[in-house]
Amino acid sequence: MTNWSIIENVISDDALFQVLNYLKEGKRIDFECALRCMISDDIVALGAMADMIKREIMGDSVTYVLNHHINYTNVCKNSCSFCAFKRKPESPDAYIMNPMDVALRLSGPELKDINEVHIVGGCHPELGLEYYCEMLDAIRVLRPDIQIKAFTAVEIENIARIEGISTKSVLIALKERGLKALPGGGAEIFSERIRNRLFPEKTDAGTWLKIHEEAHQLGIKTNATMLFGHIEYPEHRVRHLLMLRDQQDKSGGFQAFIPLPFIPPRNNNNGYIQGPTGMDILKTISVSRIVLDNFPHIKAYWVMLGLRLTQVAIHFGADDIEGTVIDEKIAHEAGAGTNKGLTRDEIEAIIKGAGLIPVQRDTFHQEMEDVSG
Numbered sequence: 387m388t389n390w391s392i393i394e395n396v397i398s399d400d401a402l403f404q405v406l407n408y409l410k411e412g413k414r415i416d417f418e419c420a421l422r423c424m425i426s427d428d429i430v431a432l433g434a435m436a437d438m439i440k441r442e443i444m445g446d447s448v449t450y451v452l453n454h455h456i457n458y459t460n461v462c463k464n465s466c467s468f469c470a471f472k473r474k475p476e477s478p479d480a481y482i483m484n485p486m487d488v489a490l491r492l493s494g495p496e497l498k499d500i501n502e503v504h505i506v507g508g509c510h511p512e513l514g515l516e517y518y519c520e521m522l523d524a525i526r527v528l529r530p531d532i533q534i535k536a537f538t539a540v541e542i543e544n545i546a547r548i549e550g551i552s553t554k555s556v557l558i559a560l561k562e563r564g565l566k567a568l569p570g571g572g573a574e575i576f577s578e579r580i581r582n583r584l585f586p587e588k589t590d591a592g593t594w595l596k597i598h599e600e601a602h603q604l605g606i607k608t609n610a611t612m613l614f615g616h617i618e619y620p621e622h623r624v625r626h627l628l629m630l631r632d633q634q635d636k637s638g639g640f641q642a643f644i645p646l647p648f649i650p651p652r653n654n655n656n657g658y659i660q661g662p663t664g665m666d667i668l669k670t671i672s673v674s675r676i677v678l679d680n681f682p683h684i685k686a687y688w689v690m691l692g693l694r695l696t697q698v699a700i701h702f703g704a705d706d707i708e709g710t711v712i713d714e715k716i717a718h719e720a721g722a723g724t725n726k727g728l729t730r731d732e733i734e735a736i737i738k739g740a741g742l743i744p745v746q747r748d749t750f751h752q753e754m755e756d757v758s759g
């Protein structure tokens with residue numbers, strides 16, 4: 387039984403008493419209530435509520451995965467203003483990896499312990515379905531033990547457009563070649579006005595959600611993200627969370643939600659915003675945990691949060707910190723100050739240093755047996 391009453395003593399923003407009452411009564415947090423949370427500065431109370439929910443699901447445990455992030459191309463037909471990773475095909479530092487090279491990246495002896503690969507890339511204007519199938523085939527041959535989480539809904543839509551087939555047909559073909567899960571990227575913020583300003587060519591909210599629904603119907607698990615701390619208002623964040631919650635009610639295949647704090651691209655000097663404060667990041671993580679009552683997991687992505695804030699975030703509702711990553715590019719092109727990867731020992735030290743228990747998981751958030759000795 388959750389002892390919600392102890393939180394009454396830490397609430398300093400009266401508006402949060404209603405939120406606490408909803409939680410006590412097991413009522414769903416509605417738009418107004420969620421907005422109250424999102425505009426409140428009482429992060430101690432929000433964090434305490436979120437931590438209570440996290441502890442009901444996970445206790446003192448915080449999970450991580452031994453994985454490798456691979457970005458097969460930086461060529462992208464889109465021109466999202468927040469993205470520092472994209473390149474035009476004619477750019478001198480544009481690259482496309484061939485499918486076998488993607489698989490070979492996973493074959494070194496130092497990578498024998500990893501059990502997940504996370505693969506995403508730009509929306510290349512010409513790479514067709516065969517390229518992606520060859521990549522999955524090559525990985526399955528070289529590393530049949532690795533679970534493949536790959537290609538955002540945005541890439542799935544791009545492949546479907548190039549091939550002139552449905553997004554569902556693309557998902558079916560990729561599933562047959564071993565795709566196990568979709569990452570949550572490319573959702574950005576579900577607002578048509580903001581999309582028009584920041585990422586006009588990118589998959590719209592309805593299509594992004596439809597592709598995830600199709601994946602869920604096919605038994606492919608997915609994640610969801612939200613890019614925040616740019617030009618959006620608290621209302622946009624709340625609407626984004628509620629749209630995800632509604633989708634999860636319908637199709638049920640989301641595993642984790644990952645709030646992504648905007649990192650202002652360092653070489654973009656057009657008076658762009660600074661990105662969210664540490665306080666705003668913690669609040670957004672807590673509110674996500676409180677509102678997304680049907681999402682099993684909330685991830686604090688250490689790459690974008692920094693290691694110290696990650697340690698706090700796992701006391702503010704997050705129960706997972708992603709993984710070893712090894713060679714992160716998207717956040718680092720923008721100027722992330724973290725390492726491009728961490729070892730298992732470093733990840734475990736972050737979690738233990740926060741007074742919590744590190745647990746290695748697989749792509750489906752199942753606990754792995756400890757083979758480290």
Ligand code: V47
Binds near residue numbers: 720
């Ligand atoms: O899709 C791009 C975002 C995403 C910036 O599903 C930026 O398990 C902040 O989706 N500042 C990629 N964010 C990361 C991502 C992800 C990471 C870890 C795990 C999972 C998962 C997903 O990063 C992109 C975009 O939404 N992004 N540029 C930026 N300047």
